[in-house]
Amino acid sequence: xxxxxxxxxxxxxxxxxxxxxxxxxxxxxxxxxxxxxxxxxxxxxxxxxxxxxxxxxxxxxxxxxxxxxxxxxxxxxxxxxxxxxxxxxxxxxxxxxxxxxxxxxxxxxxxxxxxxxxxxxxxxxxxxxxxxxxxxxxxxxxxxxxxxxxxxxxxxxxxxxxxxxxxxxxxxxxxxxxxxxxxxxxxxxxxxxxxxxxxxxxxxxxxxxxxxxxxxxxxxxxxxxxxxxxxxxxxxxxxxxxxxxxxxxxxxxxxxxxxxxxxxxxxxxxxxxxxxxxxxxxxxxxxxxxxxxxxxxxxxxxxxxxxxxxxxxxxxxxxxxxxxxxxxxxxxxxxxxxxxxxxxxxxxxxxxxxxxxxxxxxxxxxxxxxxxxxxxxxxxxxxxxxxxxxxxxxxxxxxxxxxxxxxxxxxxxxxxxxxxxxxxxxxxxxxxxxxxxxxxxxxxxxxxxxxxxxxxxxxxxxxxxxxxxxxxxxxxxxxxxxxxxxxxxxxxxxxxxxxxxxxxxxxxxxxxxxxxxxxxxxxxxxxxxxxxxxxxxxxxxxxxxxxxxxxxxxxxxxxxxxxxxxxxxxxxxxxxxxxxxxxxxxxxxxxxxxxxxxxxxxxxxxxxxxxxxxxxxxxxxxxxxxxxxxxxxxxxxxxxxxxxxxxxxxxxxxxxxxxxxxxxxxxxxxxxxxxxxxxxxxxxxxxxxxxxxxxx
Numbered sequence: 001x002x003x004x005x006x007x008x009x010x011x012x013x014x015x016x017x018x019x020x021x022x023x024x025x026x027x028x029x030x031x032x033x034x035x036x037x038x039x040x041x042x043x044x045x046x047x048x049x050x051x052x053x054x055x056x057x058x059x060x061x062x063x064x065x066x067x068x069x070x071x072x073x074x075x076x077x078x079x080x081x082x083x084x085x086x087x088x089x090x091x092x093x094x095x096x097x098x099x100x101x102x103x104x105x106x107x108x109x110x111x112x113x114x115x116x117x118x119x120x121x122x123x124x125x126x127x128x129x130x131x132x133x134x135x136x137x138x139x140x141x142x143x144x145x146x147x148x149x150x151x152x153x154x155x156x157x158x159x160x161x162x163x164x165x166x167x168x169x170x171x172x173x174x175x176x177x178x179x180x181x182x183x184x185x186x187x188x189x190x191x192x193x194x195x196x197x198x199x200x201x202x203x204x205x206x207x208x209x210x211x212x213x214x215x216x217x218x219x220x221x222x223x224x225x226x227x228x229x230x231x232x233x234x235x236x237x238x239x240x241x242x243x244x245x246x247x248x249x250x251x252x253x254x255x256x257x258x259x260x261x262x263x264x265x266x267x268x269x270x271x272x273x274x275x276x277x278x279x280x281x282x283x284x285x286x287x288x289x290x291x292x293x294x295x296x297x298x299x300x301x302x303x304x305x306x307x308x309x310x311x312x313x314x315x316x317x318x319x320x321x322x323x324x325x326x327x328x329x330x331x332x333x334x335x336x337x338x339x340x341x342x343x344x345x346x347x348x349x350x351x352x353x354x355x356x357x358x359x360x361x362x363x364x365x366x367x368x369x370x371x372x373x374x375x376x377x378x379x380x381x382x383x384x385x386x387x388x389x390x391x392x393x394x395x396x397x398x399x400x401x402x403x404x405x406x407x408x409x410x411x412x413x414x415x416x417x418x419x420x421x422x423x424x425x426x427x428x429x430x431x432x433x434x435x436x437x438x439x440x441x442x443x444x445x446x447x448x449x450x451x452x453x454x455x456x457x458x459x460x461x462x463x464x465x466x467x468x469x470x471x472x473x474x475x476x477x478x479x480x481x482x483x484x485x486x487x488x489x490x491x492x493x494x495x496x497x498x499x500x501x502x503x504x505x506x507x508x509x510x511x512x513x514x515x516x517x518x519x520x521x522x523x524x525x526x527x528x529x530x531x532x533x534x535x536x537x538x539x540x541x542x543x544x545x546x547x548x549x550x551x552x553x554x555x556x557x558x559x560x561x562x563x564x565x566x567x568x569x570x571x572x573x574x575x576x577x578x579x580x581x582x583x584x585x586x587x588x589x590x591x592x593x594x595x596x597x598x599x600x601x602x603x604x605x606x607x608x609x610x611x612x613x614x615x616x617x618x619x620x621x622x623x624x625x626x627x628x629x630x631x632x633x634x635x636x637x638x639x640x641x642x643x644x645x646x647x648x649x650x651x652x653x654x655x656x657x658x659x660x661x662x663x664x665x666x667x668x669x670x671x672x673x674x675x676x677x678x679x680x681x682x683x684x685x686x687x688x689x690x691x692x693x694x695x696x
Contacts, residue, residue: 020066021660022059024647025052033583034603038616040580041651042644057632057643060662064627067661071688078684082483083677087421093404094122095392097384098153102129111675112136115147127175130158136675140667141633146191149175150198151249155221157201159190164633164667166190167206172221185225189213193245193252195272202231202252202272204241209586211635213241216254218272232256232265232276237591245269247340247384248292255289259472259595262287279318293340293386298326300338305329306507310338310347327360334506342386344409348379353435353447353504355379355477357393359409369407369414373397375435375449377477381405392417396480398451398494399431422482430454431488433478438497438531440524444512447498447505448528449478450537453488463694464493464538466529466566470501470521471550472596473510483683490691493537499524499554515598516608522557529565541567544690548572549637556614556645559623568625568659568693570686573634577641578613579606589636615641618648622655627689629682630664639664661689 029043045053068075094103100117101124107114112132118124129147136142145159145168154176159168170185170192185192185203192201199222205215216231234241234256242255246269254265254276263282268274279290279297287308288301297318299311310327313319327335327347336355337348347358355378357369369391371378381392381404389409396402401420408415434450456462465487469476476496484494498504501513501521513521529545532538545566547555552574559569575581582600585591598605610616626649630642646662653660663685 020063021650022056022063022647023650024056026651031580031583033600033606036606036610038579040644042647043580045640045643045647046638048639053640053643056647057639057664057666060643060646061664061666064661064663067659068685068688068692071692074691075681075684075688078486078687079680081486082680082683085423085426085482085485086676087423090421093392093417094118095382095384098149098151100149100153106676111677112142112144113676117149129156129175135160142675145170145188148191148194148201148245150194151196152198155194155198157192157194159188159192161190164631164635166211166635167208170203172201181222183219183223183225185219185228189242192219193243194269195252195267196249196269197272200272202243202254202267204243210237210590212237212589212592216241216243231267237585238594239263240592246292247386251292253290256282257287258592260285260287261595262289264288264290266290280320291338291340293342298338298340298345299323300335302507306511307331307333308335308507310335310345332506334503336503337380339380339383339391340386341383341388341391343389346380346383346391350475350504350506353498357391357407359391359407361409367412369393371395373400373433375433375447375478376400377479398433398449398478398480399428401428401480401482420480420482422485426482426485432456435478436535438524438528440520440527442520442523444500444524446500446524446528448532449496449498450493451478451484451488451495452493453491456491456493458536460533460536460539461542462491462493462538463487463542463544463690464495464532465544465546465690466495466497466525466532467546467551468497468499468525468528468554469547469549469551470497470499470513470525470554472501473503473507475502475504483680486687487690493532495528495532495537497525497528499528514596516605518597518608519557519612521554522561522612525554525558526562526565529562540565542694544568544570544693546570546572548574550575552576552637552642553578553614557612559626560612560614560617560619560621563621563623566624568627568690570627570629570689571642572629573631573637574614574628574642574645575637576614576645577616578609579616581638581641582609587638615645615648618645618652620652620654623649623653623658623660625659625689625693626661627659627686628662629686630662632664632666659689659693 026041027044029040031038088108091105092103094101102117104113104115110133114131115129117127132144141164143161147158149156156173159170161168168188168190170188172181187206189204192203201219204213207214215233217228218231219228238258239256244253252267252269256263261282261284264279265276267276288299291298296312302308309329311323312326313322334350339346345360349356360366376397378395381394391407393405403419404417405414432454436448437445440446499521503510543566552571555569555571556576600606628642632639
C-alpha cells in the first residue's frame with residue numbers, strides 16, 4: 001500500500017510538472033526555395049545572446065532539473081560510482097623522441113593532465129612541459145590543443161581553448177627558464193608546427209564567422225602576430241586547411257581537404273621562407289595522404305582504388321605517372337592508414353568490419369598482429385623512430401580496458417606495457433562480447449557489437465542501449481568505456497550498430513550511406529533495433545537509443561519514422577535542422593559538407609534532404625521520451641538546432657505523458673564539459689534518465 005501511494009504521488013508530481021513545461025513563443029518566418037515554402041516559427045532562436053533566447057534556454061534547463069529532481073540521489077550515486085572507477089594518479093606510457101622521454105599524468109583530485117619529459121633516461125629529473133591545472137585555474141572551461149616542442153628541445157608551443165568554440169590561442173614558453181614569450185596568437189586551429197630553425201612556426205587561422213580553417217600563417221618567435229606572413233590561403237570555401245610535420249622532420253605538410261578531395265603542399269623544414277610546393281594538384285574525388293622516408297614519398301590514394309592502395313615515388317617527381325604500386329587495391333580490404341619504419345611498414349587495414357594491423361617487410365614478407373576477441377578496437381600507437389624494431393599499438397574491446405602493447409618484429413611477440421586500471425570490483429571475465437548481424441530491409445547484413453554481463457538471460461526482458469553514428473565514413477569500433485559499466489552492472493545490454501555511412505565494411509559502406517543514399521543509415525539503425533527485439537535481447541518497452549552530432553541527426557530521423565520503437569532516446573548535440581543549416585553558408589561547417597549531405601541549392605539534393613530533415617518533418621505523432629543535450633558554444637552544431645527542435649516537438653506531439661527534456665550546458669561546446677571528472681555529471685544525468693524511464 002505504501003509503495004502504491006508513493007507511485008501515486010510521483011505520477012501526480014509528473015503530471016503537474018508536465019503542465020508547466022516551457023512553451024516557446026511562435027514568430028512566423030517563411031523560407032522559400034524552389035517551389036517550396038517552409039515555415040519556421042522558432043527561427044528567432046538563432047539570435048545568439050538575445051535576452052529572449054537566454055531566458056528560454058534557462059526555462060528549458062530549469063524544467064529538466066525539476067523533472068529530474070527525483071533522481072538527484074541516483075545521479076549522485078552514479079557520479080560517485082563512475083568517478084570511483086578512476087585511478088586518481090594515472091600516468092601514460094612514456095615514449096622516447098629526440099633525446100627525451102615524454103609522458104603525462106593525472107594527479108590526485110586534479111581535473112587536468114600535466115605533461116612531463118625526462119632527458120635520456122627514465123631515471124632523470126622530471127621536467128614539467130605544461131600543467132593544464134594551472135592554465136585552467138579560475139576558468140569554467142579549458143581544453144588544451146597540440147603541444148609541440150622545438151627541434152632543439154628548448155621551446156614549446158601549445159594551443160588552448162577557454163570558450164569551447166574550438167578557436168584556440170597559441171602561446172610559447174622557454175623550457176630552460178619557464179618564461180613565456182609576450183605574444184599570443186588568436187583564433188587558430190589548435191597549435192603550431194616548428195621549422196628546423198627553432199624560431200619559425202606555422203599555424204592555421206580560422207574564419208571568425210564560419211570557423212573554417214582557411215589560412216596558413218608563418219610567425220617569427222618574439223614578433224607581433226600582426227606582422228605574420230600568409231603562406232597559403234584556401235579560397236574554395238568547401239575546403240579546410242591542416243598542417244603537420246613529417247616523421248622524418250624534413251618537411252612541413254599543408255593539407256587542403258574537402259570531404260572527397262585532397263591537395264597536399266610541402267615546405268622544406270630547413271628553409272621555412274621558401275614557398276610551398278604542390279605534391280599533386282587537386283582532382284575532384286581524389287583523396288590521398290603522403291609520408292616521407294629516405295629518398296621516397298609514400299602515398300595512400302584512392303586513384304583507381306575505391307578502398308585505397310599504397311604507392312611510392314621519388315622526391316624529385318611526384319606526378320602520378322611516377323608512382324609505383326606498393327600495395328594493390330583489394331575489394332574486400334580498406335587501407336585506413338600506414339606508418340613507415342626503416343625495415344618495414346605498419347599498415348592499418350579494415351576487413352570484414354575489423355581493424356587488422358599488418359607488418360609489411362622490405363623483402364615482401366607480411367604478417368598480422370593477432371587479436372582474439374570477436375569485436376574490438378586496435379590502432380597504431382606513438383612510433384616516432386624509423387629505426388625501431390618494435391611497434392607500439394593500442395587495443396581494447398567492449399570488455400577489455402584500453403591496453404598498450406609493443407610488438408617485436410624480430411621474435412614476433414607482443415608485450416603488454418599497460419592496461420588501463422579500472423578500480424572497484426571490475427573483472428573483464430564477467431562480461432560477454434558478441435558480434436552479430438542484422439539484415440536490413442534491402443538484404444544487407446549489418447554488423448552489431450554487443451556486450452552484457454554473462455549471467456544475463458536473453459528472454460526479451462532486458463534493458464538495452466543501441467548506439468549509432470553512421471556518417472563521414474567514421475567507423476565506430478567496439479572500444480572499452482568504463483562509465484558504461486554502471487549500466488551493464490544494472491542488467492543492461494549495450495550494442496553498437498555499425499550502420500552504413502561509416503566505413504566499417506569498406507569504402508562502399510560509406511558511399512551507400514551519404515548524399516542520395518543517406519536514408520540507408522536510418523533504415524539500418526531501425527532494422528538493427530527490431531532485430532535486437534526479435535532476438536530476445538530486449539523489447540520496445542526497455543530499449544533505448546543513443547546518438548550524438550551526426551548521430552543526433554540519426555536519432556531525429558529515426559524518431560520521425562519510428563516514434564515509439566524505443567522507450568527513450570538520448571540525442572547529444574544533434575544536427576537536426578538540416579535544411580536551414582545547409583542553406584546558410586555563414587554557419588560553421590556548411591560549405592565544407594556539401595559532399596557529405598548534398599548541396600541544397602541543387603533541387604534534387606534539396607528535395608531529398610528535406611524528406612528526412614528531422615526538424616522539417618515533425619508532424620502530429622506520439623513521440624517517445626527524449627533527452628537532448630547540447631552546449632551553448634558548440635562550434636559544430638549550433639545551439640539553436642536542439643533548442644528549436646524541442647520547441648517544435650512539444651508543439652506537435654500527440655502524447656502528453658512522455659518526457660521531452662533539454663539540458664544545455666552554458667559553459668561548454670560540442671564535446672561537453674572540460675575536465676577529468678566534471679564531464680561525468682552529464683553522464684550521470686543521462687543514465688538516470690534511462691533508469692527513471694525503466695522505473696516508471
